[in-house]
Amino acid sequence: MRSQRPYQWVLTLATVRNxxxxxxxxxxxxxxVTFPMAQNPPALAATIDPQADRKLYNTLSMLLHSMAVVAPESDWPKRLAALIEENPTGDFEAMGFPPDWRERPLWAAIL
Structure with missing residues (x-):
C-alpha cells in the first residue's frame, strides 16, 4: 500500500494540471483519484481533512506542503493564499475547506 502513495499523488497532480x-x-x-491521507509530517496530517478526500482543499494542502519541501523560497503559497483571500465569496464548502481551515498548521503559516 505504501508504494502506491507516490503514484496516487502524481496521478492527482496530473489530473489537476489537466x-x-x-x-x-x-x-x-x-x-x-485520491491520495491516502498523510500521517506525517504532523503539520500536514493536522491540515488535511479526511471529510474532504475527493475535494480541492486536500490537494491544495498537499501542494502547500510539497512546495515548502522542494522550493521553500517560492512565493507560490503566498500567491495562492492571496487568491483565496481575494475571493471571500467563494464556495469554500464546495471546495472541501473545513470551517477552521485558516487555523490549520500549513494555512496558518502563510496567512
Missing amino acids: ICAHHSRLWNRRFT
Whole structure:
C-alpha cells in the first residue's frame, strides 16, 4: 500500500494540471483519484481533512506542503493564499475547506 502513495499523488497532480490546462472547472470538482491521507509530517496530517478526500482543499494542502519541501523560497503559497483571500465569496464548502481551515498548521503559516 505504501508504494502506491507516490503514484496516487502524481496521478492527482496530473489530473489537476489537466483540468487547469484545458480551462475546466476545478473549484468544486470531486476527484475520482485520491491520495491516502498523510500521517506525517504532523503539520500536514493536522491540515488535511479526511471529510474532504475527493475535494480541492486536500490537494491544495498537499501542494502547500510539497512546495515548502522542494522550493521553500517560492512565493507560490503566498500567491495562492492571496487568491483565496481575494475571493471571500467563494464556495469554500464546495471546495472541501473545513470551517477552521485558516487555523490549520500549513494555512496558518502563510496567512
